[in-house]
Amino acid sequence: MRLLRFTDTGECNLTDNLGDEEAIPPYAILSHTWGADTEEVTFEDLTNGNGKGKPGYQKIRFCGEQAAKDGLEYFWIDTCCIDKKNYAELSQAINSMFYWYRNATRCYVYLADVSSPPVGTNDDPPVDTNDEYNPRLWESDFRKSRWFTRASVEFFSRECKRLGDKSSLKQQIHEITGISESALYGEPLSQFSVYERMSWINLRQTKLEEDKAYSLLGIFGVYIPPRYNEGMTRAFERLQEEINKLEKCVQDLRLTDPRHDKTRIEDTKGGLLEDSYHWIVENSDFQRWCNDQESRLLWIKGDPGKGKTMLLCGIVNELKKLTTKKNILSFFFCQATDSRINSATAVLRGLLYLLVDQQPSLISHIRKKYDYAGKTLFEDTNAWVALSEIFTNILLDPNLNSTYLIVDALDECVTDLPKLLDFIAQNSSVSSRVKWIVSSRNWLSIEEALGAATQKVPLCLELNEKSISAAVGKYIKYKVGQLAQRKMYDNETRNAVQRHLASNADGTFLWVALVCQELADPKVRKWHTRDKLHTFPPGLNSLYARIINQIFSLDDADLCKRVLSLMSVVYRPVTLGELISLVEVPKDFPDDVESLAEIIRLCGSLLTLREGIVYFVHQSAKDFLFEKAFDKVFPSGIAKVNYTIFSKSLQVMSKTLRRDIYSLYALGYPIKQVKQPDPDPLAASRYLCIYWINHLCDWKPHSHASHRADLQDGGVVDNFIRGKYLYWLEALSLCKSMPEGIVLVEKLEALIQGREGACALIELVRDARRFIMSHKSAIQNNPLQAYASALIFSPTRSLIRGLFKSEEPDWITIKPTMQDKWSPCLSTLEGHSGSVNSVAFSPDSARLASGVSTVMYDSIRENDWYWDWTWTGIDM
Numbered sequence: 001m002r003l004l005r006f007t008d009t010g011e012c013n014l015t016d017n018l019g020d021e022e023a024i025p026p027y028a029i030l031s032h033t034w035g036a037d038t039e040e041v042t043f044e045d046l047t048n049g050n051g052k053g054k055p056g057y058q059k060i061r062f063c064g065e066q067a068a069k070d071g072l073e074y075f076w077i078d079t080c081c082i083d084k085k086n087y088a089e090l091s092q093a094i095n096s097m098f099y100w101y102r103n104a105t106r107c108y109v110y111l112a113d114v115s116s117p118p119v120g121t122n123d124d125p126p127v128d129t130n131d132e133y134n135p136r137l138w139e140s141d142f143r144k145s146r147w148f149t150r151a152s153v154e155f156f157s158r159e160c161k162r163l164g165d166k167s168s169l170k171q172q173i174h175e176i177t178g179i180s181e182s183a184l185y186g187e188p189l190s191q192f193s194v195y196e197r198m199s200w201i202n203l204r205q206t207k208l209e210e211d212k213a214y215s216l217l218g219i220f221g222v223y224i225p226p227r228y229n230e231g232m233t234r235a236f237e238r239l240q241e242e243i244n245k246l247e248k249c250v251q252d253l254r255l256t257d258p259r260h261d262k263t264r265i266e267d268t269k270g271g272l273l274e275d276s277y278h279w280i281v282e283n284s285d286f287q288r289w290c291n292d293q294e295s296r297l298l299w300i301k302g303d304p305g306k307g308k309t310m311l312l313c314g315i316v317n318e319l320k321k322l323t324t325k326k327n328i329l330s331f332f333f334c335q336a337t338d339s340r341i342n343s344a345t346a347v348l349r350g351l352l353y354l355l356v357d358q359q360p361s362l363i364s365h366i367r368k369k370y371d372y373a374g375k376t377l378f379e380d381t382n383a384w385v386a387l388s389e390i391f392t393n394i395l396l397d398p399n400l401n402s403t404y405l406i407v408d409a410l411d412e413c414v415t416d417l418p419k420l421l422d423f424i425a426q427n428s429s430v431s432s433r434v435k436w437i438v439s440s441r442n443w444l445s446i447e448e449a450l451g452a453a454t455q456k457v458p459l460c461l462e463l464n465e466k467s468i469s470a471a472v473g474k475y476i477k478y479k480v481g482q483l484a485q486r487k488m489y490d491n492e493t494r495n496a497v498q499r500h501l502a503s504n505a506d507g508t509f510l511w512v513a514l515v516c517q518e519l520a521d522p523k524v525r526k527w528h529t530r531d532k533l534h535t536f537p538p539g540l541n542s543l544y545a546r547i548i549n550q551i552f553s554l555d556d557a558d559l560c561k562r563v564l565s566l567m568s569v570v571y572r573p574v575t576l577g578e579l580i581s582l583v584e585v586p587k588d589f590p591d592d593v594e595s596l597a598e599i600i601r602l603c604g605s606l607l608t609l610r611e612g613i614v615y616f617v618h619q620s621a622k623d624f625l626f627e628k629a630f631d632k633v634f635p636s637g638i639a640k641v642n643y644t645i646f647s648k649s650l651q652v653m654s655k656t657l658r659r660d661i662y663s664l665y666a667l668g669y670p671i672k673q674v675k676q677p678d679p680d681p682l683a684a685s686r687y688l689c690i691y692w693i694n695h696l697c698d699w700k701p702h703s704h705a706s707h708r709a710d711l712q713d714g715g716v717v718d719n720f721i722r723g724k725y726l727y728w729l730e731a732l733s734l735c736k737s738m739p740e741g742i743v744l745v746e747k748l749e750a751l752i753q754g755r756e757g758a759c760a761l762i763e764l765v766r767d768a769r770r771f772i773m774s775h776k777s778a779i780q781n782n783p784l785q786a787y788a789s790a791l792i793f794s795p796t797r798s799l800i801r802g803l804f805k806s807e808e809p810d811w812i813t814i815k816p817t818m819q820d821k822w823s824p825c826l827s828t829l830e831g832h833s834g835s836v837n838s839v840a841f842s843p844d845s846a847r848l849a850s851g852v853s854t855v856m857y858d859s860i861r862e863n864d865w866y867w868d869w870t871w872t873g874i875d876m
Contacts, residue, residue: 001093001100002081003027003074004046006064014046014081015074017089027074028067029104032059040079051080059110062160070106094226098218099361099399109155111163194220194243210235221360222246249367250356252375255349256341261333266313268610268617270513275474276307277314279467285459289435295457297428299450300439302461304620305510305540306468308439309333312408315437319404330354331406334413337616339571343415344423347407348387349378355394359401365393379739384416388423395431403434410440412619421449429455461507468507475509476501479516487519487526496530504538510618511540514547514605544624547605552632559585560603563596565633565641567607568625569698571691573615576600581652581684582645642698643707649692650720656685657727659807660784662734667788667809671733671781682731689731693744697751712757717748721764726786726804729772733783738776745769767799770822795821 001024003015018024035056045051060077067075082093101107155163197219201212210228213235217223222242227235266272280286289298302308312331319329332350336342341350356363369386370377377386394400413420428436440446442460450456461468476498484494497519505512515536518524524532537543551560562583567574574582576593589595593612600609606621607614616622625633634641661681662674682689701711709715720728732741749765752758772779775790787807794801797820808815839850 001076001096003076004060004064004081005074006068012046012060012064014043025074026072026105027076028063028070028072028106028108029101030059030063030075030077030108030110031101032077032110043080043083046080062110062156063108066108066156066160067106072105076100076104091225094214095217095223097215102218103401107154111155111157194247212236213239220246221356221363223364245367245371246360246363249363249370250353252370253349253356253366253378254353255346255378256353258330258332258350258354261335261341262313262316262331264610265309265333268608268615269310272310272313272317273475273478274314275478276471276509277311279464279471280311280315281318283459283464283467285457289437289457293432294455296434297424297436297438297450297453297456298459299456300437300459300461301442301446302439303442303508304623305508305618306461307471307509308461309408310509312406312437312439316406319406328355328358328401328403329406330358330403332408334407334409336409336412336414336619337567337622338573339414342412344413344417344420345378345383345387345415347413347420348384348391348423351405351407352387352391352394355403361399362394362397365390365397376739384419388419391423392427392430395427395434400431400433404437405434406437408439409619410438410446411443418445418449421446422452425450425452428453465507472505472507472509472512473502476505476512479512483516483519487529489526489529493526493529497533500533500536504536506538508540510620511538511543514543514617517605540620541624541628544606544621545628548624548629548632551603551606554602556599556602559583559589559599561633561635563599564603564606564625566645567614567616568622568633569638569641569645569695570687571694572687573613574687575612575683576609576614577612577684578687579614581688582648584644584648639699642695645695646692646699647707647710647716649688649695650716653685653688653692653728653731654720654724656681657689657724657731659727659730659787661727661731662783664784667784668782669784671736671783674734674783682734685731686735689728689735690737690740690744693748693751697747701751708757711752711755711761713760715761717752718761718764721761721768722803725768725771725800726790726807729779729786729790730783733779733786738772738780742769742772742776745772764799767822771798771800774822792816793818795819797821 001018003018003025004012005015006012039054040056041051041054041060045054051057056079060080063075063077067073078093078097083089154165157163197216201216208228209232210226210230212232214224214226216239220239220243222239222245224235224238224242227238230238286298289295300308300311312333316329316331330351331354332341332347334342334347340346352366356366366377369390373386377383407420407424410417410421424436424438428434438450442462480494480498480501483489483497489497501512501515518536519529519532535546537546551557551564554560563579566579566582570582576596580591580593580596583596585591585596597609600607600614606617606625608617609615662677664674696717701707711717729738729741732738745765745768749762749769752762752765755762771790771794774794775785778785778789787804788809791801791804791808792812792815796818836850
């Protein structure tokens with residue numbers, strides 16, 4: 001990027017090409033309509049010292065003078081800051097233009113076809129001011145201006161008089177251009193549909209027809225090399241192809257939307273009270289992190305129930321107030337009770353998702369690998385390696401905007417926490433544009449790992465007792481106010497509740513929330529409130545113990561125990577429909593979700609129900625069940641609970657899974673077009689389909705003699721695969737979980753290897769693994785291909801093909817000739833466009849890498865031929 005500046009002698013000079021964003025000073029930018037080629041001052045004019053006599057020089061003079069008035073030395077104008085004879089520079093400029101405009105300190109719109117006569121009579125002297133002129137005198141020209149076949153910020157007439165900005169003129173701009181007012185206010189462009197963003201270009205006119213497509217590159221965050229003379233139709237086709245690739249990449253990257261997680265957490269905990277977290281803004285440690293360039297990592301630590309998660313929700317809200325178009329705020333909330341968001345890989349995926357959502361150009365770092373690997377980049381055994389490398393490259397990207405990264409509850413990262421801690425410690429100081437906030441419990445292992453961070457600021461909640469106590473006091477006042485209104489307390493009762501909570505809370509938000517939840521129970525009459533208060537012991541563990549004793553004294557205690565034990569071992573929060581298919585209920589218990597919801601409410605101080613999904617109220621509640629109430633909740637051990645889930649899963653799936661369960665009919669029906677029917681026939685089976693083998697492995701059958709037949713020839717697993725395997729694969733595809741299915745079958749095969757009395761089962765599972773590996777793509781993209789191409793393109797003696805031969809399409813009379821058995825090939829090297837020239841095994845023979853060299857022609861280098869090496873690899 002080159003910039004313009006006026007010297008002390010009045011000469012307009014160009015800077016050198018500035019490649020590093022850190023070296024780019026604040027600048028203004030001019031948006032305008034181009035005149036004839038002979039009118040505009042070009043790059044060559046300025047480098048040769050010419051151009052002052054051209055009509056377009058007036059715009060240069062105006063932009064420089066206006067920038068100086070706004071305290072800016074540098075400015076940029078497209079007509080003369082780009083060497084258009086240099087193809088590489090022109091291509092890079094087209095790709096970067098959107099971000100140059102977005103990152104400008106000021107943007108001036110010069111409307112050469114809008115005149116702004118001064119207010120007053122002809123005898124009045126001209127008004128020399130930058131105040132906005134009377135719209136009645138220029139608005140007609142404003143609405144007809146050629147510039148509105150373009151886009152934004154401060155508008156000036158040809159007399160260089162300020163007409164207004166995008167805020168004061170937002171209604172007129174919206175009416176003229178069709179651009180949403182929220183987009184004009186800076187709403188992330190990714191929040192607008194492709195169709196809507198495309199519509200913004202409808203009225204635009206460009207000198208070269210291809211530029212109409214190229215001008216949208218920044219709006220969509222994509223890049224295509226310019227090919228002038230290709231025509232507008234082909235340019236838009238290439239643009240749409242690139243948009244489709246980008247959307248697919250972002251969809252595959254998305255594991256969760258942390259913004260939705262934040263909303264869910266706040267709602268589950270009864271809403272975010274500003275008074276309970278606002279103290280952090282004035283805290284000296286937080287201020288040091290916020291204002292000191294050398295303080296890059298803020299570690300907030302505290303005991304369970306101290307409000308760390310809600311505190312970080314509040315910090316996110318506060319940092320949103322500080323963010324501008326040049327700032328990014330990305331965050332992630334770990335939750336140990338949900339396997340989807342409790343791993344180091346999930347943290348990076350969540351942070352990356354919000355990063356590319358706010359700065360789409362960053363997707364290029366992901367696309368370099370994704371375009372070869374596809375969705376497996378984010379899910380296979382090497383996902384952490386790939387994602388950590390991508391994330392590091394983004395942190396080092398000179399075009400990365402100023403960024404805040406927030407990770408809550410490091411202690412709830414169950415999988416690969418040491419890797420995540422090392423990554424944060426090593427990367428928290430690599431860029432001056434990036435600042436981190438993390439939170440966790442007071443774990444020594446986390447403290448030791450983060451000790452490697454050189455620029456960290458620890459903030460211990462226990463050492464901020466005064467601030468925490470004051471925040472808890474405000475929280476108590478708020479909660480008691482809600483109680484008093486609902487229960488119609490008199491002042492004496494209200495004051496008694498407030499005093500008791502304040503005396504026993506010990507700076508713990510969760511304790512207050514749990515006590516208030518019990519007091520809010522309709523069964524607690526207001527005249528019993530003061531007596532009830534004295535039954536709540538101080539301390540979180542003591543309160544949990546009281547809650548457990550209360551639950552286990554109920555008539556439905558056994559059912560409550562079963563629910564609590566199931567919720568303690570499932571891999572993610574489950575829906576009521578999934579839970580009722582797993583829990584063993586008494587004979588007289590109604591088989592409906594409404595009745596089960598009543599049981600959840602009986603466990604209401606430990607479990608919560610939101611939008612039909614059951615969660616633990618807090619990780620500390622689950623911890624208490626394992627650490628302090630294990631014998632009561634798991635009288636027969638955890639293995640028994642896992643076996644129950646595994647056994648019930650096979651029972652339910654055997655009854656519900658069938659061919660074409662969504663009634664798609666067409667064998668080629670693409671998964672992208674599948675809409676979940678209502679009611680969903682898989683509603684009760686989704687969790688079971690994805691996790692039944694995990695619970696079988698957790699049962700540890702090798703150490704249990706009971707139920708041995710389940711994993712033998714003719715046992716329940718054998719029968720399920722023989723009767724339902726293809727239906728299960730279809731269900732996995734509909735649940736968008738085919739990659740998980742491959743891992744599950746591999747786990748099952750490893751589990752039964754060498755098992756006594758399971759020779760036939762071992763061969764069957766081995767064949768099932770080859771089947772899913774060979775046809776994963778076809779079934780993943782088109783669920784019903786499990787019964788078509790997957791069968792007819794399997795070996796003739798494949799066990800799965802033989803078992804499901806009746807499912808083959810009967811209208812295919814001539815079938816391909818297939819070999820008898822599976823070939824030795826386990827996987828195919830993908831991602832190469834040419835012949836493989838080089839292969840290499842890892843020392844342990846577990847991985848294979850291949851390389852291909854292809855001769856390519858690069859138009860940028862003008863007939864310079866060069867070798868381009870690409871690599872791909874697989875696990876053996």
